[in-house]
Amino acid sequence: xxxxxxxxxxxxxxxxxxxxxxxxxxxxxxxxxxxxxxxxxxxxxxxxxxxxxxxxxxxxxxxxxxxxxxxxxxxxxxxxxxxxxxxxxxxxxxxxxxxxxxxxxxxxxxxxxxxxxxxxxxxxxxxxxxxxxxxxxxxxxxxxxxxxxxxxxxxxxxxxxxxxxxxxxxxxxxxxxxxxxxxxxxxxxxxxxxxxxxxxxxxxxx
Ligand SMILES: C[S@@+](CC[C@H](N)C(=O)[O-])C[C@H]1O[C@@H](n2cnc3c(N)ncnc32)[C@H](O)[C@@H]1O
Numbered sequence: 001x002x003x004x005x006x007x008x009x010x011x012x013x014x015x016x017x018x019x020x021x022x023x024x025x026x027x028x029x030x031x032x033x034x035x036x037x038x039x040x041x042x043x044x045x046x047x048x049x050x051x052x053x054x055x056x057x058x059x060x061x062x063x064x065x066x067x068x069x070x071x072x073x074x075x076x077x078x079x080x081x082x083x084x085x086x087x088x089x090x091x092x093x094x095x096x097x098x099x100x101x102x103x104x105x106x107x108x109x110x111x112x113x114x115x116x117x118x119x120x121x122x123x124x125x126x127x128x129x130x131x132x133x134x135x136x137x138x139x140x141x142x143x144x145x146x147x148x149x150x151x152x153x154x155x156x157x158x159x160x161x162x163x164x165x166x167x168x169x170x171x172x173x174x175x176x177x178x179x180x181x182x183x184x185x186x187x188x189x190x191x192x193x194x195x196x197x198x199x200x201x202x203x204x205x206x
Contacts, residue, residue: 034098
């Protein structure tokens with residue numbers, strides 16, 4: 001079921017989860033509260049870290065990933081409902097979530113600006129956006145190397161780009177960044193941001 005990447009995702013990520021990502025997920029998701037929407041939940045790697053959410057609506061477009069996420073949804077400490085959906089076309093009303101979460105997903109979504117505009121639309125004014133992403137490095141030579149590797153990386157890793165500037169895009173969408181945590185020389189960044197109370201449209205919305 002699914003492609004090679006979908007079938008082997010958890011196994012490939014295991015060492016990185018243990019050394020870096022698990023602790024970042026734990027810290028970031030400790031503030032995921034109320035009605036939580038997760039974008040591109042994959043196999044449900046975040047579900048075990050939700051503690052303060054009243055409910056998690058976990059969206060994911062890939063059937064093979066959703067099937068694996070179902071197992072983790074049953075084991076979670078909070079209720080998790082799974083919805084098959086693309087992050088750029090969310091089947092939810094405006095301002096319907098307290099927190100929107102995306103981890104290692106804005107690297108893969110073909111149109112990340114459209115997905116962030118959707119996140120803006122569905123989160124309540126004053127609500128949170130919590131992201132954990134790998135991003136384009138600040139070091140110019142390393143960033144060039146990421147640019148060079150990206151086409152091959154995309155082919156192997158289900159469309160994942162190594163060189164996205166996701167933290168900047170969050171800011172450009174209109175979210176207010178409250179805190180950033182960087183690891184591995186800035187390769188991984190956890191962003192805690194908020195939709196301001198008093199602006200009704202995102203910067204990228206028409
Ligand atoms: C690298 S995996 C990350 C999975 C999970 N969020 C995690 O932290 O382990 C990227 C995920 O993004 C999903 N994805 C790809 N395009 C998407 C889109 N347009 N909308 C929502 N999710 C998407 C993929 O199906 C995949 O599950």
